Amino acid sequence: MYAIEVDKLTKIYGKGETAVTAIADATFQVSPGELVAILGPSGSGKTTLLTSIGLINEPTHGKVVIDGATVADEGWLPGIDLKRLRREKLGFIFQAHNLIPFLTAVENVMIALEINHLPKTEAKKRAAELLDSLNLGHRLGNYPTALSGGEAQRVAIARALANRPKVILADEPTAALDTENGKNVMTLLKKLAVENHSAILVVTHDHRMVEGFDRIFHVNDGRITGEKSN
């Protein structure tokens, strides 16, 4: 069973004259534990592809299957609980770390566990362990503003991985970091995805960041124009 299956996925923003086809006829599959990078220039549709798979953006046409469950087939499947699927099966990492400013590092990870019904004490233990494994053990009680860019992004990775999701979606996770920190974050992401046996889809426009990925998709003008396997 694939972690992600996409069949003729098309996303059109707007209607009529002003309609923009951001993604057209994307078809591919990603297996559990596979590392996939999506490369492409700005405005090519990378984010749209990611958010359509990530149950944030309703696909206009085509099919999306996550961990064996069809979630979209010519639009969302009726009655589907998107939030539940997002918290149980998906982990998100963004360009900006998107940490909640009024929660400390450990609380930012805990919240993801708690909304997934983990009791508070366990959530706290798990979050602390996770951060400790990311070398953030000394930062548990710090607010995001007190963290460096690299540290904040590592907390965000911890939050995305907290529920051991089948799929991790990362949209330019290194864009706000310098090259060294960027490389470190990318390495960490890959390592954790492999450990967790999660499929990972990372969007970037920086080809220096894609080494070590299993597959690389090139996106141009909303179409997947090339695929390279390592």
Next chain:
Amino acid sequence: MNLAIRDIRYHRGRFILTSIGLGLLLGVVMSMGGIYRGLFADALAVLEFTKADIWVVQQDTNGPFAENSRIPEDIKYRIKAVPGVAEASPLSFQTIQIERLGKPFRFFLIGYDLNGFGGPPLIVAGRNIRQKRYEMVVAKAMKMEIGEKIHLGLHDYTVVGITGKVVSSGGDPAAYVSLADAQDIQFKKDNDAIRNDRERIGANLAGVQSLSPAQAKFLKQNIAGITESTHTVNTVVARLAPGADIKAVQERIRRWNHFRPISVEEQTKILTKGMIEKARMQLGLFRIILLVISAVIISLIIYTSTLDKIKVIATLKLIGSQNRVIIGMILQQSLLMGAIAYGIGYALILLTYENFPRRIVLESFDLQALFVIVMAICMISSFVGIRKALKVEPAEALGG
């Protein structure tokens, strides 16, 4: 994890400041409720302390508090003789404003029969009036010392005792003197005025041809005596014997034609419905306006704090938070702010209400009702914020 409390903890400076501001507002709302109750308590103070069943006043008046009422003092004997009446005692009321220590000094002077009732309810310092003349008992609020003298009318009066919180229906502190003293202060003219009056009466009588000088002299003395008489009071209060029928007693007194016997219920109505109704409505209106203002302020605070959190809310939705997590965060914050503001307002009133110029009566029912109203306002006010939050799309977490 409670997001509302985490957010408050992080923005505690802002939260405390808004709570204090809101607390001040609620404190004003509470004090208005207290003043409103105080108006009642003040209006009824003399009525209650007197413990009379019937107030006999001049016919066709709502006396002695709401209107001027003058009746002869000696009517007390007739009232006492009515079957069912146990005691009757005359009372005189007047508002006095003099200068004391260079400032206007206003109080309510009650004259009572030292052998009757209606005198000071409780002596907290010094003693009660013992001599028929020139002694005075004052309310604590007048801030006078025992032994202090003040000049009223033609004489000096010495403070011999202090009584508790007795005030007029207008909230002025009350002082007590003997009935005779009160009548002197109210009616007795100074010697020049008396001499003038006597001369005018004499001159008039001298002009009457049919009177012999001896007759004229006799008449002059009698008429002057009547004009100089001070045996007038504002009311005679009566207490009934156990088991007496108040309606029958009232009917009997009413038949004399010159008097109106007012029951305590009627007097209460005159004092509360008539005299303080406008002030009461005014206060009620202010309270409503202030509560509406509080509601608007709370809504605005909650709404702007929701706007500040759009990205947080979008992120929470994106990582799959249930709506109840987000609604809970907004609602709890609103309720907490209301509760803390209420607490601040309450503490403020508790610390200051003794020092208000007018009496503040804090009734637990009022305070509880206000708490419920504040909580309801917080709940309703947070709806605007919640509505906004529920419309936030998870995709909004991505931008910027």
